[in-house]
Amino acid sequence: MEDLTEMLKGTLEGCVLEIISREETYGYAITRRLNDLGFADVIDGTVYTILLRLERNGLVQVTKRPSEVGPPRKFYALNDAGRTELATFWAKWQYVSSRIGKLKEGGA
Amino acid sequence: MSFWETITGSDLTRDWKGFDARAQALPADYQAAWEQIVTHLFSYGSFTGRNLTPIADAALGLLEEASADGQGVHEVLGDGIAGFSAALAGGAGARNYRDRWREQLNRNVARKLARLGG
Amino acid sequence: MGIQDMIEGKKQWRGHVARVKALPPDYRIVYDEIQRYLFKVGPVDLVDGDLLPGLVGFFEEGAAAGRGVLEVTGADVAAFVDELIKDSPTYADID
Numbered sequence: 001m002e003d004l005t006e007m008l009k010g011t012l013e014g015c016v017l018e019i020i021s022r023e024e025t026y027g028y029a030i031t032r033r034l035n036d037l038g039f040a041d042v043i044d045g046t047v048y049t050i051l052l053r054l055e056r057n058g059l060v061q062v063t064k065r066p067s068e069v070g071p072p073r074k075f076y077a078l079n080d081a082g083r084t085e086l087a088t089f090w091a092k093w094q095y096v097s098s099r100i101g102k103l104k105e106g107g108a
Numbered sequence: 109m110s111f112w113e114t115i116t117g118s119d120l121t122r123d124w125k126g127f128d129a130r131a132q133a134l135p136a137d138y139q140a141a142w143e144q145i146v147t148h149l150f151s152y153g154s155f156t157g158r159n160l161t162p163i164a165d166a167a168l169g170l171l172e173e174a175s176a177d178g179q180g181v182h183e184v185l186g187d188g189i190a191g192f193s194a195a196l197a198g199g200a201g202a203r204n205y206r207d208r209w210r211e212q213l214n215r216n217v218a219r220k221l222a223r224l225g226g
Numbered sequence: 227m228g229i230q231d232m233i234e235g236k237k238q239w240r241g242h243v244a245r246v247k248a249l250p251p252d253y254r255i256v257y258d259e260i261q262r263y264l265f266k267v268g269p270v271d272l273v274d275g276d277l278l279p280g281l282v283g284f285f286e287e288g289a290a291a292g293r294g295v296l297e298v299t300g301a302d303v304a305a306f307v308d309e310l311i312k313d314s315p316t317y318a319d320i321d
Binding site: 173174177179206209210211212213214216217220224 | 239243251252255256259260262263267295296302303304307
């Protein structure tokens with residue numbers, strides 16, 4: 001689906017945290033994962049700025065590893081603070097989506 | 109009276125005369141860049157000759173090394189001497205200009221990429 | 227006056243310039259324009275953090291992956307850059 005940019009704002013960071021939590025990975029692979037998931041509008045630059053913010057906020061551990069096709073890549077893994085942040089994200093997501101679901105069913 | 113004496117006061121002329129001599133040893137394109145940098149630096153009102161001296165020294169040193177390396181001046185500074193000087197002076201950019209700069213950035217990128225493709 | 231450190235660390239700066247030069251032409255164009263913009267805006271990160279080297283690393287990876295530069299930054303390059311420096315005060319903010 002397209003034109004999701006505005007709606008995804010604020011949740012993409014959680015999505016990136018979730019992807020990183022599965023296995024250590026790098027920027028371009030994260031974008032591809034999100035694109036494959038159906039978020040076609042997500043671009044590398046957006047993921048890059050999110051990763052920069054996660055790094056600055058001390059939520060990820062960054063390791064440079066050599067790559068076969070080019071310069072060394074920065075790989076990202078969650079640290080404890082990142083795992084806490086991810087749990088908070090899912091709790092918030094659960095809350096928001098259940099409230100919105102209720103609103104749609106007319107029960108709120 | 110030299111340009112430097114006029115703007116710095118005579119107690120600082122020794123430094124600036126030294127810069128002058130060093131600049132004259134540079135290739136012509138570097139000399140032109142140097143003069144532009146100095147002019148831009150002095151356009152920031154908060155600078156006197158005194159606190160400008162170490163900055164000018166560092167900028168001149170960068171030019172000297174780059175020229176010794178045989179790099180073209182544009183490879184070192186890009187063509188944004190005004191921007192380079194602003195950054196040297198501590199990013200004295202005004203917020204009012206921000207929107208104009210954003211448009212300029214996108215417009216330049218579009219124009220130059222188009223030229224590259226064609 | 228942090229930018230002085232960058233200029234005084236001439237070796238690092240020249241190494242950085244060399245990396246930029248090695249980028250494909252489309253990436254170089256966009257990098258140069260971004261740098262000009264950043265010099266004008268003057269985010270504090272420009273000198274204290276590793277904003278510029280980080281950006282070159284990001285571009286190097288994109289080029290190695292065979293992508294065009296606007297594919298990775300999006301067509302609105304200024305929006306990408308503003309997002310990059312969102313958390314960094316500019317010198318204009320400090321004054």
